[in-house]
Amino acid sequence: MSPPHVLVLTRDHDPHADHLRQLLARRGARTTVFDNRDYLVRAHVELAYTAHGLARRLLHTESGTLDLDSLTALWWRRPQPPEAHPEITDPSVAAYTALESVNLIGDLWEHLPCRVVPARESVFRRAGHKASQLMLAAELGFEIPETLIATQPDALWDFHNRHDGQIVTKPMGMPWVENLAAGHTVIRKCELVSPRDVGYADALRFSPVIVQQYVPKRLELRVTVVGRQVFAAEIHSQTSNRARVDWRWYDLGVTPHHVHRLPDEIADRCLAMTERLGLAYGALDLVLTPDGRYVFLEINPNGQWLWIEELTGLPISEALCDLLLEGA
Known part of the structure; x- marks a missing residue:
């Protein structure tokens, strides 16, 4: 019997993938890593059909040929999209x-x-x-949180006034903007709205943004669901001025992390969330308020976990x- 074989789709220098490959190898599983960006440059796909259906599905890489129908699982980690072959110089082509x-x-x-984690791309893109x-x-x-998604300045001003200015904004999707001309990247996370920001509310008409009531925090929680298992970690973000609005600014030296015991009903909702979204994996962000309420913020269908x-x-x-080897 052939050993289990997991195809990992990710980019170069991915510590999460490297770590998991070592663990899978200890269990006797084989792993192949592939980045979609290598297609046509260092790899080729071969699909063949007879009059009655699929005949073969092969991935040819520099290290050999992989029969894609022999895979135990596919882990969609963080691949980059395919690019044009570098010999093509015409931009339109x-x-x-x-x-x-x-x-x-x-x-x-x-x-x-085969099993796909966190889900097939069409599913986890929609889940995000x-x-x-x-x-x-x-x-x-x-x-x-009470939330507004709009492109009308008046709506933002009204929302701001109803919450006494205690509101935050966050991007709809991409958390960064690449300024190719200047050669740098601007990071955009969850941010408090200042009086200066409100003064530029008219710019809202150019792009949608999520505006939410600021939720006071005792703790922030990262709840990682893997299959039917729920792993909850509490992040003491309020001990850091850098991380207190959004722990993703990472101030790990002064931000304690501990295991958190979720109430059963909250854990059940986290499981129901991933199930309804069609995900075998998901990383949920919650807030535990000073008065003991659990507030949902968002779920990342492919979120990081290694630091936790x-x-x-x-x-x-x-x-x-x-999960990747289940049933192999």
Whole structure:
């Protein structure tokens, strides 16, 4: 019997993938790492059909040929999109071939007959839509912050006044903006709205933004769901001026992390959230308020976990290995 074989889709220099590959190897599993960006440059796909259906599905790389139908599992970690071949110099042709490659590769991973973690791309992309997440969370019984998504300055001013200025903004999707001309990247996370920001409210008409009531925090929680297992870590973000509004600014030296015991009903809602979204994995962000309420903020269908594991000892990586090898 052949050993289990997991295909990991990710970019170079991914510590999460490297760590899990070592754990899978200890269990006797084989792993292959592939980045979609290598397609046409260092790798090729071969799909063949007879008059009656699929005949073969092969991935040719510099290290050999992989029969994609032999895979035990596919882990969609963090691959980059395919690019045009570097020998193409015409920008319009390059854009066209890159789009054609995206269409093929996206369709290829969508239909493999194996377990896919966190989910097939079409599923977890849809699961990442924050407006839909808020509706589902409320439907499942989570408390959510009062929220406004609009492009009208008057709506922002009204929301700001109703909450005495205690509001935050966050991006709809991408948390960064690349300024190619200046050669740097601007990071955009959850931020308090200042009086100066309100003065520029007219710019809201150019792009949608999420505006929410600021939720007071005793703790922030990162709840990682792997299959049917729930791992909750408490992040004492209020001990750091840098991380108190958004722990993702990371001030780990002064921000304690501990295992958190979720109430059963909150853990059940986290499981229901991933199940309803079609995810085998998900990282939920919650707030525990000073008066003991659990408030849902969002779920990341492909969120990081390694730092949580290192600081708390929660066996998230082992649970992921179990999930990827289940039934193998």
